[in-house]
Amino acid sequence: MNTDDLNFAYKVRHALNEQLDELPASTTDRLAAARKAAMARKKADAPVRVSERALATGGGAGFFAQPLSWLGRMGVAVPMLVLVAGMVGLYQYEEQERVAELAEVDAAVLSDELPLSAYMDHGFNAYLTKSEQ
Template sequence: MNTEDINFAYRVRHALNEKLDDLPASTTDRLAAARKAALARKKADAPARVRVTRTAPAVAGGAAFFSNPFAWIKNVGVALPLLLVMGGMVGVYQFEQQQSIAELAEMDAAVLSDELPLSAYLDHGFNAYLETREQ
């Protein structure tokens, strides 16, 4: 039975159960007889099919890989997004580090190419002079 047949059977059973108390006795007797006849004609239950997966590792030339060659896609489908997120985070970190290095190199180049001696940048009065000059 496919799922549509099973769903239809459940809907019919539900509809009959809702109105069961309202049905006349002759109808319920006929339904009980029909049920007994249907159960007598019912086929014996087929044995359940069990899917067995091989747990042995696939070796070169082994049949385990070729029985289901796309089974690895399910595992990659879980791991791939995690790897992409981690790769993105590493990429953003590297980009930020390169930006920081570039800014520091630019500042160092400006300080070293200036005519002021390096000791002037260490003087607190010089920092005050720069702040008043910017205003």
């Protein structure tokens, strides 16, 4: 039964309860017969399963009301935290590698006997490229 059906049923019940004293006896008899017929056709309720843990905790709706619900939440949260920590670690590692590489290049340039202006010369860059091949 959806919410519209429930709302309609509540409105009809409220309207009938308000006007109950003014209804003729034949109408109340027909309504009583209709109610009995509806109750006879009503499906039997499914048996309710109650766990021992729910009985022990009084059936309260706390964090541990559903035994594995917190485990399910942690099953999602923990891998996400591991992923974020791994990505941060990888970023830090790559940044350290980049800094070490730049330091190595700076040390090679400073320890070389060539003047710094030689590295700015385009002909020198062409010479280095050609000599590497």
